[in-house]
Amino acid sequence: MEIMEKAPAKINLGLDIMGKRLDGYHELSMIMVSVDLNDYVILSELPDGRIEFESNSHRMPHNHKNDVYKAVRLVKERYGITAGVKIRLEKTIPICAGLGGGSSDAAATLRALNQLWDLRLSKEELIDLAFEIGSDVPYCLEGGCAWIGGKGEVVELLPTKLSSWVVLVKPKFGVSTRTIFKEIEPETISRVDIDGLKAAILADDYEGMLASMGNSLEDITIKKRPFIQKIKDKMLEAGADVALMTGSGPTVFALCPTEKRANRVMNSMKGFCQEVYKVRLLS
Structure with a gap:
C-alpha cells in the first residue's frame, strides 16, 4: 500500500514573542495560515525494518537531520514498529525559508504513518509526537488558519472566510x-x-x-x-x-x-x- 499526503506551506500573519519561559523556550503567540504551495510525502511499507529516503531536492539530508526521517524513527521507536518504510519527498517549498516546509513534511509523515500502520492515534497523541519533532509541527497536522500559543503545542483553529x-x-x-x-x-x-x-x-x-x-x-x-x-x-x-x-x-x-x-x-x-x-x- 502507498500513502500520499500533501504538505502545504504556511505564513505568519502575526508572530509575537511574549517572553522567555523557565524551561528555556520562548512563549509564543502566533497566527498562521496555510497557502497552496505544497510538498508531497509518499510512503510505502518495507518488510525489513529499513528507513529508505529519497527526494527530488539535492539539499535534503537522507538521515536523522531531516524532519521526515525524524518522524518515522520516532513512531517506530515509540510504538515498537518492526516494519520499515520507503519515503519519497517531493519538494516545492523552499528550504530554510520561514515557510514551515520541514514542519509540514513531518506532520504529513505522521498522518501517513498513522494510516499506513493503522495506529489509530488520537489528535492528542499526534500532537505529542509532533512537538517532539519541532514547535511548528503540531500546527501543521491540521493547517488552515490557527492561533498558536505556548511553545507551539497549543493550537486553536480559527474559522474564517477571509481570502487573498x-x-x-x-x-x-x-x-x-x-x-x-x-x-x-x-x-x-x-x-x-x-x-x-x-x-x-x-x-x-x-x-x-x-x-x-x-x-x-x-x-x-x-x-x-x-x-x-x-x-x-x-x-x-x-x-x-x-x-x-x-x-x-x-x-x-x-x-x-x-x-x-x-x-x-x-x-x-x-x-x-x-x-x-x-x-x-x-x-
Missing part, C-alpha cells in the same frame, strides 16, 4: 531559526497585537487584519539581512496591501485583494529575486 492572493518572495540566502531566536531580547523586541489580529480574522475584517499584522522577529533578521527590507519596500511600491516577513525569514509575503494586483506584484519581483510564487490562502 499571496505573493511569496524568497531571496537566495537562508536564515537559521535557531540563530535568530538566540538574539531575542524580550524587553526590547517589537510587540504585535495578536489579540486584535485574531479578532479581525474571526470577524472576517480584512482591513482590520492588515492593521494588526506584524512579526516580532523582523527587526532581528532584517538587521542581519537588510535585503529583506528592500523586498518589502518593492512589494509595497508595486501595490501590495501589506508586505511582511514570515517566521524567522527570509521569505517575505504580500497580500493582494485581486489576482490582477498579485500579478503586478509578482512581475515586479521576478527580476529582483529568482524564487517568486503566486498562491492563495487556504483558510
